[in-house]
Amino acid sequence: MNGQPGRPFARILSLATAVPEHVIDQDAAAARTAALFGGKVFRSSDILALFANTGIRTRRAVRPMDWYAKTRTWEERNAVYLQEAERLWIEAATLALARAEVAPSVIGAVITVSSTGVATPSLEARVATRMGLSPNALRTPVFGLGCGGGVSGLSLAARLAQARPDAPVLLVVVELCTLSVRPDEATKTNVVATALFGDGAAAAVLQGGEGPGRRVGAVGEHTWPDTLDIMGWRVDPAGLGVVLDAHLPAFVQKRFGEAADGFRRAAALGPADIARFVCHPGGAKVLPAIEVSLNLADGALDHERAVLAQFGNMSAPTVFFVLERVLEAKTPGRLVVAALGPGFTASFAEILPADD
Numbered sequence: 001m002n003g004q005p006g007r008p009f010a011r012i013l014s015l016a017t018a019v020p021e022h023v024i025d026q027d028a029a030a031a032r033t034a035a036l037f038g039g040k041v042f043r044s045s046d047i048l049a050l051f052a053n054t055g056i057r058t059r060r061a062v063r064p065m066d067w068y069a070k071t072r073t074w075e076e077r078n079a080v081y082l083q084e085a086e087r088l089w090i091e092a093a094t095l096a097l098a099r100a101e102v103a104p105s106v107i108g109a110v111i112t113v114s115s116t117g118v119a120t121p122s123l124e125a126r127v128a129t130r131m132g133l134s135p136n137a138l139r140t141p142v143f144g145l146g147c148g149g150g151v152s153g154l155s156l157a158a159r160l161a162q163a164r165p166d167a168p169v170l171l172v173v174v175e176l177c178t179l180s181v182r183p184d185e186a187t188k189t190n191v192v193a194t195a196l197f198g199d200g201a202a203a204a205v206l207q208g209g210e211g212p213g214r215r216v217g218a219v220g221e222h223t224w225p226d227t228l229d230i231m232g233w234r235v236d237p238a239g240l241g242v243v244l245d246a247h248l249p250a251f252v253q254k255r256f257g258e259a260a261d262g263f264r265r266a267a268a269l270g271p272a273d274i275a276r277f278v279c280h281p282g283g284a285k286v287l288p289a290i291e292v293s294l295n296l297a298d299g300a301l302d303h304e305r306a307v308l309a310q311f312g313n314m315s316a317p318t319v320f321f322v323l324e325r326v327l328e329a330k331t332p333g334r335l336v337v338a339a340l341g342p343g344f345t346a347s348f349a350e351i352l353p354a355d356d
Contacts, residue, residue, distance in 0.1 A: 010161035014099035059198030059312035081117025108167020148341025149316030155219035165208030198312035202320035218267035275333025
């Protein structure tokens with residue numbers, strides 16, 4: 001665990017989200033998937049039921065639905081990743097900078113979190129000139145954190161901002177999960193992934209020192225030993241393939257609470273000190289498992305369900321879509337932002353009220 005209670009790392013000056021233009025209707029996606037995979041790994045009726053039970057109504061994608069029906073090579077998928085991830089990076093970052101009233105040229109450090117494609121040079125280097133970023137800005141690209149990357153990225157951004165309070169930090173999180181859709185792969189895991197994932201991006205500007213804004217306090221992570229096969233990617237000639245254990249909700253219900261309790265102890269927080277957990281909504285079965293593990297009321301994670309219904313699981317950026325709603329609702333008190341990702345790892349960040 002990192003951080004000292006009562007010693008916030010940095011202020012969150014702004015938060016912004018962005019999604020691609022193509023809207024995927026869940027019913028239409030279900031019908032397409034049933035036609036493609038029905039009778040191979042699930043009956044068509046079971047596929048339709050699976051899609052209906054996700055709690056998702058729509059998702060956003062970087063390509064129209066027809067594009068995903070054709071088998072694509074790794075080169076094709078990654079070319080789309082580079083083009084569209086750059087576009088969403090710029091859109092989310094530009095909006096966050098405008099809301100913070102911070103010029104790109106004064107950003108002292110840039111963190112990019114993304115695990116759904118490969119970019120070398122990394123995304124922030126590719127867009128730096130177009131964005132007007134300083135050539136002296138520190139660059140930190142982060143890969144491999146999956147769904148937990150948003151919270152872990154926020155923790156890293158806060159620590160960098162606290163270390164250099166005169167220089168704002170820009171955090172950008174971009175994931176194009178739909179590029180992992182595999183029409184060539186008749187497996188249960190692929191069908192489930194096809195029912196869940198969407199594309200999106202989020203950005204935040206943070207700065208150390210005194211001033212207005214919510215502040216990031218204690219941060220922490222917990223990685224369970226021998227859990228590498230719960231979630232992640234595998235790589236083959238066609239691209240990234242989803243690794244997703246069917247027992248994930250049961251694991252979360254049984255084990256997530258212990259990680260949350262460890263974070264609270266390290267941060268010297270009692271249960272009554274936390275006004276709300278702000279969680280990454282991994283799926284319709286994961287949300288009630290989180291509620292049970294955290295001793296929350298059934299349905300307490302209402303903003304999480306609303307984001308899941310509108311956008312699906314966008315991996316790392318998704319928790320910022322939830323946080324954006326929680327902040328817009330002017331939820332009082334201390335928040336704890338939490339997400340689970342490959343490792344298998346739980347990531348946490350305490351968000352203090354502006355006047356705490």
